[in-house]
Amino acid sequence: MTDTIGTTALVDWITRFRDAVVEKRDWLTELDSAIGDADHGSNMARGMTAVVEKLDGGAPATTDELLKSVGMTLVSSVGGASGPLYGTLFLRMGMAAGAVSELDAAGLAGALRAGLEGIVARGKAEAGDKTMFDAMSPAVDAFDAAIAGGADLASASRSAADAAAAGRDATLPLVARKGRASYLGERSAGHIDPGAASTAILFDTLAAAIAGSS
């Protein structure tokens, strides 16, 4: 069996992510109401709904075009910080993926790493700033480590999802140094970062899509 993720499974990931952010919209907004402006759930639900509507009209056959389409729709449909940041993640993943119909483990690892680097280039977040980076960076590291240790895509993506969830939970005591939450200073401590929460959902749905396709 070849261990790859093709465009059908990528669309399944994107669709599962849409379903999950729509389902968890109120919770994500609640998290953002504590340290932001109470719109992260609606931002993510609106953006991902627009993404899946566009894909329903005909999904591109290559991984680069598919991921770039997701990114462009997010950038154009979400006004908050998360739209350009998630948009950049998918755009950079697409640029790294290339015009292929499927990605192997190294290809997906490279795309995720490029996406994370794009988020850093755009938002300048560092570890411990209490942002989506704090869930995404450990997830991408865990994915790489699993692949280097010989894991298949299913278990590497599950390791990444577990690391993202741990990273999300670890944002709770942090004082925000980037984004709207940083305006609160010390008062931002004691709350989970909403973007880290949606990032944990992103990796959980990736693992679910890969598990479902093998």
Ligand code: ADP
């Ligand atoms: P906004 O902050 O514009 O209302 P959202 O509420 O949709 O946008 O998204 C907020 C999330 O965006 C935060 O919880 C944080 O994870 C993420 N974020 C904000 N600024 C940055 C940044 N500079 N780098 C990385 N992530 C960021």
Ligand code: MG
């Ligand atoms: Mg907000």
